[in-house]
Amino acid sequence: xxxxxxxxxxxxxxxxxxxxxxxxxxxxxxxxxxxxxxxxxxxxxxxxxxxxxxxxxxxxxxxxxxxxxxxxxxxxxxxxxxxxxxxxxxxxxxxxxxxxxxxxxxxxxxxxxxxxxxxxxxxxxxxxxxxxxxxxxxxxxxxxxxxxxxxxxxxxxxxxxxxxxxxxxxxxxxxxxxxxxxxxxxxxxxxxxxxxxxxxxxxxxxxxxxxxxxxxxxxxxxxxxxxxxxxxxxxxxxxxxxxxxxxxxxxxxxxxxxxxxxxxxxxxxxxxxxxxxxxxxxxxxxxxxxxxxxxxxxxxxxxxxx
Amino acid sequence: xxxxxxxxxxxxxxxxxxxxxxxxxxxxxxxxxxxxxxxxxxxxxxxxxxxxxxxxxxxxxxxxxxxxxxxxxxxxxxxxxxxxxxxxxxxxxxxxxxxxxxxxxxxxxxxxxxxxxxxxxxxxxxxxxxxxxxxxxxxxxxxxxxxxxxxxxxxxxxxxxxxxxxxxxxxxxxxxxxxxxxxxxxxxxxxxxxxxxxxxxxxxxxxxxxxxxxxxxxxxxxxxxxxxxxxxxxxxxxxxxxxxxxxxxxxxxxxxxxxxxxxxxxxxxxxxxxxxxxxxxxxxxxxxxxxxxxxxxxxxxxxxxxxxxxxxxxxxxxxxxxxxxxxxxxxxxxxxxxxxxxxxxxxxxxxxxxxxxxxxxxxxxxxxxxxxxxxxxxxxxxxxxxxxxxxxxxxxxxxxxxxxxxxxxxxxxxxxxxxxxxxxxxxxxxxxxxxxxxxxxxxxxxxxxxxxxxxxxxxxxxxxxxxxxxxxxxxxxxxxxxxxxxxxxxxxxxxxxxxxxxxxxxxxxxxxxxxxxxxxxxxxxxxxxxxxxxxxxxxxxxxxxxxxxxxxxxxxxxxxxxxxxxxxxxxxxxxxxxxxxxxxxxxxxxxxxxxxxxxxxxxxxxxxxxx
Numbered sequence: 001x002x003x004x005x006x007x008x009x010x011x012x013x014x015x016x017x018x019x020x021x022x023x024x025x026x027x028x029x030x031x032x033x034x035x036x037x038x039x040x041x042x043x044x045x046x047x048x049x050x051x052x053x054x055x056x057x058x059x060x061x062x063x064x065x066x067x068x069x070x071x072x073x074x075x076x077x078x079x080x081x082x083x084x085x086x087x088x089x090x091x092x093x094x095x096x097x098x099x100x101x102x103x104x105x106x107x108x109x110x111x112x113x114x115x116x117x118x119x120x121x122x123x124x125x126x127x128x129x130x131x132x133x134x135x136x137x138x139x140x141x142x143x144x145x146x147x148x149x150x151x152x153x154x155x156x157x158x159x160x161x162x163x164x165x166x167x168x169x170x171x172x173x174x175x176x177x178x179x180x181x182x183x184x185x186x187x188x189x190x191x192x193x194x195x196x197x198x199x200x201x202x203x204x205x206x207x208x209x210x211x212x213x214x215x216x217x218x219x220x221x222x223x224x225x226x227x228x229x230x231x232x233x234x235x236x237x238x239x240x241x242x243x244x245x246x247x248x249x250x251x252x253x254x255x256x257x258x259x260x261x262x263x264x265x266x267x268x269x270x271x272x273x274x275x276x277x278x279x280x281x282x283x284x285x286x287x288x289x290x291x292x293x294x295x296x297x298x299x300x301x302x303x304x305x306x
Numbered sequence: 307x308x309x310x311x312x313x314x315x316x317x318x319x320x321x322x323x324x325x326x327x328x329x330x331x332x333x334x335x336x337x338x339x340x341x342x343x344x345x346x347x348x349x350x351x352x353x354x355x356x357x358x359x360x361x362x363x364x365x366x367x368x369x370x371x372x373x374x375x376x377x378x379x380x381x382x383x384x385x386x387x388x389x390x391x392x393x394x395x396x397x398x399x400x401x402x403x404x405x406x407x408x409x410x411x412x413x414x415x416x417x418x419x420x421x422x423x424x425x426x427x428x429x430x431x432x433x434x435x436x437x438x439x440x441x442x443x444x445x446x447x448x449x450x451x452x453x454x455x456x457x458x459x460x461x462x463x464x465x466x467x468x469x470x471x472x473x474x475x476x477x478x479x480x481x482x483x484x485x486x487x488x489x490x491x492x493x494x495x496x497x498x499x500x501x502x503x504x505x506x507x508x509x510x511x512x513x514x515x516x517x518x519x520x521x522x523x524x525x526x527x528x529x530x531x532x533x534x535x536x537x538x539x540x541x542x543x544x545x546x547x548x549x550x551x552x553x554x555x556x557x558x559x560x561x562x563x564x565x566x567x568x569x570x571x572x573x574x575x576x577x578x579x580x581x582x583x584x585x586x587x588x589x590x591x592x593x594x595x596x597x598x599x600x601x602x603x604x605x606x607x608x609x610x611x612x613x614x615x616x617x618x619x620x621x622x623x624x625x626x627x628x629x630x631x632x633x634x635x636x637x638x639x640x641x642x643x644x645x646x647x648x649x650x651x652x653x654x655x656x657x658x659x660x661x662x663x664x665x666x667x668x669x670x671x672x673x674x675x676x677x678x679x680x681x682x683x684x685x686x687x688x689x690x691x692x693x694x695x696x697x698x699x700x701x702x703x704x705x706x707x708x709x710x711x712x713x714x715x716x717x718x719x720x721x722x723x724x725x726x727x728x729x730x731x732x733x734x735x736x737x738x739x740x741x742x743x744x745x746x747x748x749x750x751x752x753x754x755x756x757x758x759x760x761x762x763x764x765x766x767x768x769x770x771x772x773x774x775x776x777x778x779x780x781x782x783x784x785x786x787x788x789x790x791x792x793x794x795x796x797x798x799x800x801x802x803x804x805x806x807x808x809x810x811x812x813x814x815x816x817x818x819x820x821x822x823x824x825x826x827x828x829x830x831x832x833x834x835x836x837x838x839x840x841x842x843x844x845x846x847x848x849x850x851x852x853x854x855x856x857x858x859x860x861x862x863x864x865x866x867x868x869x870x871x872x873x874x875x876x877x878x879x880x881x882x883x884x885x886x887x888x889x890x891x892x893x894x895x896x897x898x899x900x901x902x903x904x905x906x907x908x909x910x911x912x913x914x915x916x917x
Contacts, residue, residue: 205461241368245459251367251384252459306367306385306460 002124002161003135003297004149006189007168008178010140013212014168016268017258017290019047022135023270024294026089026098030132033074035101037149038139039063039110042103047268049083050075053102063107065123066116066148072123075100085272096132109139112148120152128161133297142187147196150189154197164303165189165207166255171214171240180247183207205305208255209244210293216259216285252306256293261286307770309777311824315355315362318817320377321790322351325808327380332394334401336808337792341414342402346441347814349394350448354817357448357611359824364388365455388456392472395449399475408582409479411438411486416811417738420727424736433587433731433738434565436596439486440603446480447606450617477619484607484625485581487600488541489570491632493560494591495549502591502661503557510646512655524646525555531639532558537631543569559661561592561636562600564728564740575628577621589729594660594672595742597636601679604633637683640676645689653677654692656699667703667716668724670696671748678755690756694765697753697772706746707775710798719745721794721801743792746783747815750776754822763832773823780816791816830887837889844896845881851903852878867906874899 005018019034026032036044042061045053056063057073065072077086077098089095127134138145153163169179183189183204193203217224217233224230244250263271263282271290275282296302326333326348334340334348356364363369367384375383381390402410413435419426450473457469496503507516510524535558536547546569550558566586573583607626612618618626644653652658658669674696680686681693701707705716718724723743731738750773757769782796785806792812795801852874859867881895 245366245368248461250459251370302383302385305462306389306465 001133001297002128002153002163003133004138004163004165005135005168006138006146006165006182007140008182009169009175012140012168012170012175013258013264013268014140015043015137016047016264017168017210017212017256017293018135018137018166019044020270020290021256021294021297022133023086023089023098023272024290025133025297026096027092027272028294029094029096031096031099031130033099033101033127033131033134035127035134035136036062036103037136037145039103039107039145040139040143042105042107043268044100044137045102048077048081048086048098048100048270050077050080050100050102051082052080053100056103056105056107058105061102061104061107063104063110066119067110069119072101075102083270085270085274099131101127109144112144112151116148117151117155120148121155121158124152124158124161142182142192146189147192150193150196150198154193163206164297165203166210167207168210168212171211171237173240173243176240176244176247176249179209180249184247206303208253208296208303209249210255211257213260213265214257255296255302256289258289258293259283259285307823307827308774309820309823311359311820311827312361314777314781314820315359315817315824316373316377317788318790318813318820319352319355319374321784321788321808322813323378323380325790327390330380332390332397334397336790336810337805338809338811339415340401341416342410342412342438343416343435343441344414344810345398345401346438346445347810349391349398350441350445351810351814351817352391353445353448353452354814355821355824357451358821360828363455364391365452366459368459388452388459391452392456392469395453395472395476396468398445399472399479402479403475406582409442409482411435411442411483413438413740416740417728418725418741420725420737420739426738427735430731430735430738434486434584436487436490436562436564437599439483439490440600442479442483443487443603444606446476446483447612447617449476450480451611451615454615477622481577481619481622481625482581483603484622484629485573485578485583486566487562487604488573488625488628488632489566489583489586490563490588490596490600491538491541491561491636492563492567492570492590492592493535493538493542493546493550493558495546495553495556495558496661498556501663502559505659505661505663506557506559506643509652509655509659510643512647512650512652514647514649521555524557527642527646528557528639531560531635531642534631534635535560538628538635540573540575540628541567541570543571545569559592560632560639561594561597563588563590563730564593564596564726568730573625575624577625587730587733591661591729592636593662593726594658594669595724595726595740597640598672598675601633601636601676604629605679608633637676637680640673641680641686641689644673644677645686645692651692654696656696656703662727662729664726666719666724667700668719668742668745668748671700671704671745671752674700675748675752675755678752678759681756681759690760690762690765693756694760694768694772697749697756698768700749701772701775704745704749705798706749706779707772712800717794717798717801719743720798743794744812744815746776746779747812747819750780750819751815751822754819754826758826758829761832763834766832770826773819777819777823780819783812833887833889837893838885841881841885841889841892841896844893844900845878845885848874848878848881848896848899848903851900851907855903855906870902870906874902 005014007014022032022034034044036042042056053075060070060073062072064070077100078090081087089098167179167183169175181188190200190204194200261283271282271287273287276284276287334345338344355362361371364387370384370387378387381387404410411434412432414431417426417431453469453473460466511520514520535550565588567588567590568586569590570586645651653673656670657665657667658673659665660669674693677693703716704719705714710717720743723741726740728738728740753769753772757766760766783791783793785793790808790813792809793804795803855871877895877899881892884892
């Protein structure tokens, strides 16, 4: 299965959520590949704490795969990461592999040449045979990378492959509107997909949303110190929910809701249960949200939609 | 109010979800095998609060609040809950549709043989019951409203079609239920010198001499009802009208029988085309229990929500008009009898005696419920004070707000309940009876209903006290502190303990009480003109002093005084906007401003003295 992760704006927590979601799937026993398609500024290496890929690798990253026709590196995080969490993964019974396909350092955006979509499709096909799940982390906004994968997934050789889209956005009025525009706008995903031969309705059915950094009034009791503050937040949350529902981004299409976690604001990393129960630096609700999001990826009833 | 409707509904829903979805699928039936009434009750435990109370909506995944989601966990996620409701409705419709596709309204396991040694015959179980018509009206309207809203989130064609099919079937069921209610409405002309007439006259006379003055007076008061009876052109036998015309001195009673009346004729309106109209069994005489039950269902039919959401089809409108006429007549007839005369009213003479000869405090409660509905319509508002006293007495007599003495017969109201004979049923088998044990719930509902129309704060407080006591009684009758109903032995230890299975009838009645309490809570508080004037006076003085301060305080924006003045102005603007609806809150805001402003004046005063 292919999961494309995208967002309209930067700083939504798309990558950190995507990496944690991938880790959760690996924990549940799947072989997972994480593809850093954020060609301008690869960050997944930093989140997985892989020193040699911190800002992308020096050669043979995904950027080079497209522009220089090299093979792309596959870094098994259990071997290359400095994070104890990831290094321990193989020791957990039943866990699968988590492999990073990094971007290149100083890669930059590029325009699509004629052979790239086929090459991209080829890559997806190959990885789909090797892995149960491929998470493709696209950059923020409409980019060449988005066009490239739309073009590739429209190709007949990928017709049998399941592709799903996750659109990440923060829980504010502007971010909701921006994410809506990214999907439904004139230059949005659906229109762009239609031009490349996708059925817009089918494409829309494969899009779900992830709300990030949401103040959870049940968890963050400490940060909401005054009753009036709580009352306001609750009333405003209600308004945002109505807005999202109206824009067809409501619960029926909500794949996950990641609570605001101070730790992740400062350190974008993969967290696990020890950060919650041992060190107590992350919130249980955050780990639970990653777990729930990971479970949603293969919940067929959910993807069938209403 | 001690009652906390939101909490009680959540607790009930939690227990409901555990009991109904224990196996993952909707499990029908509980203490009694399922029937068309019990299954409707089971759905309405969720659907009724969901349609009536803000904060409990289930029709859109996004409208479900987080705490609601948490208690309904056994039903699944926010996405699953509306789906589950849809599935339950589909199953309900399939269960209560006969082989020819016509809706059925049978009483099933709720029917009892009057003599416990006899057995109810199979064909008797299949009788249509007025209660099923009435609850179907409520169910179908709520379901339609729910589905229309749910439909707006649904994108899949196949699911849209499913919803559309359920809406159509609900409409057919609603039409059939309305036809049933038309055919179970009866006018019973009393034979002169019959026992029934004697009871009626004794009821209205209240110790006065039953002579010509009284009967003429009563006839006069009932004349407006009598004048309208000929307008009832469907469902009733033509002899009825004949008799009323030929014998103007005869008394009558009107209301609903327990099922389609023996002498009911077919409804030949276009809307009723295709609706099966079986031959009636029920004796053609109104029973109070079924009358109030029918009126309760009809209240939903006439509600502003029903018309606002356009829940009725144009054919159903004609049935609605016909039912509206009957509703008005029943209200007028019973409230006339209940409040007849200038001395003590019949309603104050607890227990009420029905013309069948049976008497019970429950019947007083029923008549009071009708009076309360009439009060809601704006007439009879002068009767509220006396209603309050009667409700208080019922709370005591019915052992809701008072402990039971040993061998107290009042306990029988709650277990096994009031047994009412279903006249006419004896023709095809053993005589049947209907039992009702919801005295406490009905008391709470009526008290809350009267409180909603009462403009007097004192009456309202007394009514809330009655309702609170009844709710306390109801809550104590749950299995555990967070379980389902009904366990009267918790309150009356001499009773035999009930089985652990949930009784949906009592659970649904309790939910109705919570919904009524929520309606009262969400209405604006009672405010009288004196309070409003007082609040406005305070605001005016505060404004005046604020203006004076503004005149003298230097305008340096950052100063503490300027900050205080800006805050004061904001508070007063807020107070202004509240003065009409919440005068006490407005006055409190003005009080704070007055105190704050006086600190400035007092400080200056101190400075001038020390200088």
